[in-house]
Amino acid sequence: MAFSAFATGTAREQVPRRKSRVALLLLMPGILYLVLFFLVPLVSLVITSLQAPSTFGDVGSYQTAFDWNNYVVSITQYGDQIVRSFFYAVLATVFALLFSYPLAYFIGVTARRWPLLQNLMLVLVIAPFFISFLLRTLAWKSLLSDESGFVTGLKALSLLAPDAHVTGTPVAVVFGLTYNFIPFMTLPLYAALERLDTQYLEAGSDLYARPSTVFRKVTIPLSMPGIVSGVLLTFIPAAGDYVNASREFLGGTGTAMMGNVIESNFLILLNYPAAASLSIILMVVILAIVTVYVRRSGTEDLL
């Protein structure tokens, strides 16, 4: 559904004229995979989210029920974390977009004359993937720790209160999310901007549009498919992320996001129905937000 935004306009016109057995046969592995690893777990998750504690059972023992109350409890109990998740994810997405657009524009448009520089910069964007995401986040934890040069420096300049911390704050979490998802934002933006025909920009300025107007009326709309995919690729995983906000990494007690709550309910509190219902809530809210977003950005009209 939402991902039809990535489909090109021509796909609609190329509807196959007859049903083919071969096509169905070729689709079978994919369908089987989806049923086994997506549909079955999803159904299992829905069932778990409606379970009630066993009448005389141990902690972590549940029986099949139809307990809607799980959702109500989850929302009231974890309302803060739910709101915080989406708030942090939106902030991280906006920051990643603001950082990545100029970068992608430079690589995809300005650096066209120097293919070597273009390739080098692309490699630099992808390079962080060669190191585990956990390791990089841990590295940031020590870079931003109280003993680090950065923090002591800020304190020496009185830009930071003597008893203040950077790690464990919302700033560190949003920073970590932004940092970790920048490549996912930059690459689709680059792919869109790399195809941007500068002739349209010239036509815009020839038709009395100032550079800022050309950017708003021509560059942005033409790179919209890249913006949409970059935002989705950043926002969806960021909303469900449980690494950056966790206390072992950049977060603290007051920064827990939905991912952290789901993790602790599944693994520590053994409250499976609460964890499952939170997962479903996360999924539904993301789907709703993405649907509205894709509809509003109107990318299906783009070439």
Added chain:
Amino acid sequence: MATGAFAEAGADLELVGVHKRFPGFTAIEDLSLTIPAGSFFALLGPSGCGKTTTLRLVAGLEEATAGRILIGGKDVTDTKPFQRPVNTVFQSYALFPHMSIIENVAFGLRRRKIADATAKAHEALSLVELDHLATRRPSQLSGGQQQRVALARAIVNRPALLLLDEPLGALDLKLRRQMQLELKSIQEEVGLTFLHVTHDQEEAMTMADTVAVMNKGQIEQLGAPEVLYELPRTAFVANFLGQSNLFTGPVADTTADSISVNIAGSKIVVPKARAKRHSGQVTVGVRPEKLSLHVTAPEEAAGTNILGPGRVIDVSFSGVSSQYIVAVPGLGSIIVFAQNMGAGPIAPEGAETWVSWRVEHGFGLEDEASAAPRFTADDDTATIAEQKKHALMTELEEA
């Protein structure tokens, strides 16, 4: 550029000593040019001659390395494209793919905050007979329709100067003819100054009031199409604008109003007024359609030049006329166009023939004689095919 108002009339364009250098090569070398307001001016030249660069300099899409550009007397050299009272019809149209046709056409009007932008855009679309497609996207239109939209998008702004960058290049022949006439009538109707860049000599000649033939970053010759055709100044112009027969030889004799040039033993007389150089090695020429073909030796007469005898080596029929290629020993081949008045060719292939033309039809070029062959690369394909055929035939004869 003032907002809220149209240019009242076309404006003069003046280029003063313009140079444009790119890293590694010079595109334009000391170009000075004045285009009077309200004229239809064509810049004609082969690809890579600097004509598109000239257009982009005027539009402000390139910065001149040196020199000034004036539009309507105002120096615009240092202004940005959006500040210039100029609009361009781009070679590949550059219609915004994310906007409908009407939004495309109204784009410039909206930027200048002109009242009733949509109504004016509809008017412009009606002018190019495409108003019924206003809500479509550019990708849903054919090439010819897109071309007309691009034209409407430019002229709706009533620019003082309209730049056309080979806008008819992508169209088929019939549509091209039709668009040439439409463009011409639109220009007369709206009275704007048009600067049209093309490599199609026929297009330039049918549409423009003034044609400038450009080669290697400089203007070779400028003038009305008839003048350029009848009296080319250089070998490049003589060959690029139509076809020419050119002969080089020393001036043998000079009278009060003519010179005679010794070409492979024959005397060719050219009026002094039509010759740029009157002494030394001179290249003279004549257009193929001015030549008469004779199967018997014509009588020497005053006012006529005769070359021959030669042999017809090729006859190609093209409906109203035929093209004969006559090989004259010591001269090379001469191209003759003759109307097909009777049935069959005037002279069959292999026949011995003479060619003649009236003295006042010849012209003398300004080029140094030795400079003549530097343009061989720009020969039209027909000549190249002809040369290939010759080479092959001589090879076969030798074998």
